[in-house]
Amino acid sequence: MASPACFPSPLPYETLYSFLCRYHVRSCNTSDNTTLLQLFDQKRSLHTTVLSPFPLRFAGRWTDSFQGFSRDSLIREHTAFPFYQSFHSCANASRSSYAADRFFMAMYNRCATSSKRLRYCPKCAQTQWESFGVSYWQILPQINGYEICPIHMEPIRESNISHRDIRYNFYPASNILGKSKPSENADNIRWVETYQNEFLRMAEDINYLYQHSYTGFHLGTKIQKTLQFDLLPVHHNWRKTILTDPVLNLCSAGLDDDFLYSLLYDSASLISQIHCLPVYLQLRICRAMFGSIEEFCTTRL
Numbered sequence: 001m002a003s004p005a006c007f008p009s010p011l012p013y014e015t016l017y018s019f020l021c022r023y024h025v026r027s028c029n030t031s032d033n034t035t036l037l038q039l040f041d042q043k044r045s046l047h048t049t050v051l052s053p054f055p056l057r058f059a060g061r062w063t064d065s066f067q068g069f070s071r072d073s074l075i076r077e078h079t080a081f082p083f084y085q086s087f088h089s090c091a092n093a094s095r096s097s098y099a100a101d102r103f104f105m106a107m108y109n110r111c112a113t114s115s116k117r118l119r120y121c122p123k124c125a126q127t128q129w130e131s132f133g134v135s136y137w138q139i140l141p142q143i144n145g146y147e148i149c150p151i152h153m154e155p156i157r158e159s160n161i162s163h164r165d166i167r168y169n170f171y172p173a174s175n176i177l178g179k180s181k182p183s184e185n186a187d188n189i190r191w192v193e194t195y196q197n198e199f200l201r202m203a204e205d206i207n208y209l210y211q212h213s214y215t216g217f218h219l220g221t222k223i224q225k226t227l228q229f230d231l232l233p234v235h236h237n238w239r240k241t242i243l244t245d246p247v248l249n250l251c252s253a254g255l256d257d258d259f260l261y262s263l264l265y266d267s268a269s270l271i272s273q274i275h276c277l278p279v280y281l282q283l284r285i286c287r288a289m290f291g292s293i294e295e296f297c298t299t300r301l
Contacts, residue, residue, distance in 0.1 A: 016078050017049040018137035024170040032169050047163045051080040052104035083210040086219045087279045113144045114253040116163040119156050121149035135173045145280035146206045147192045148199045155192040158183045195246035202247045205283050205293040220275025241288040251280045
């Protein structure tokens with residue numbers, strides 16, 4: 001089948017789902033199913049395209065329709081892969097082989113927020129409209145732990161569109177944010193505003209790893225190796241820091257409390273299983289142990 005025509009140009013940090021939504025609008029198709037058939041030859045779920053390009057095998061056909069983007073560049077620039085590869089030792093091989101549908105599904109499950117709703121910074125959305133004539137869904141607000149925009153110091157809002165809603169439907173951000181009442185969690189927003197500095201540091205950590213991830217770096221492995229040379233952090237009061245952490249209080253919905261507490265009070269288990277923890281928890285433990293994520297990531301052992 002011929003490649004779909006009328007593809008828009010991907011915008012900075014735009015999710016693959018948002019990109020496909022804008023294609024749906026530009027194609028002037030009368031139904032979502034028609035667009036799905038054009039893109040996938042069948043009715044195919046879109047929900048993991050919020051953070052990952054699942055399924056990858058179709059992306060080669062799409063990239064034939066516009067200049068300057070390959071399947072690899074879509075993964076690097078329009079999914080959460082650059083952030084997630086710092087937490088998964090197989091990430092680099094998965095991207096190069098493209099035999100990655102199962103891998104990217106796991107990435108989605110580990111990165112997505114517990115609310116599973118499309119999220120946005122209202123000031124970023126306004127800036128997008130002024131700059132590009134369209135608002136779009138960005139990558140970083142969809143990642144669990146990214147609760148405040150470090151550019152505008154604005155708490156991230158939830159739309160009223162869930163990941164379940166988008167399985168077979170296209171909801172362009174320009175239409176939703178302009179006409180639909182947001183499903184804003186007022187309690188969460190007040191919590192973020194109360195502990196603004198802590199949430200800002202978390203957002204900056206996520207943004208740093210997204211911008212500076214590189215082949216061969218694995219955060220959990222580096223933590224394990226570092227602790228082999230310096231056991232002081234294990235005996236430090238980082239447990240108290242984690243247990244009273246406002247970011248974890250908001251992000252850890254659904255996490256088994258017994259599992260969390262057992263790791264916090266068993267240093268050997270924590271060190272051996274650090275790479276298995278949710279990504280936001282790895283980040284917070286790393287910050288509690290070593291301080292700046294940037295400094296820790298760039299320091300040679």
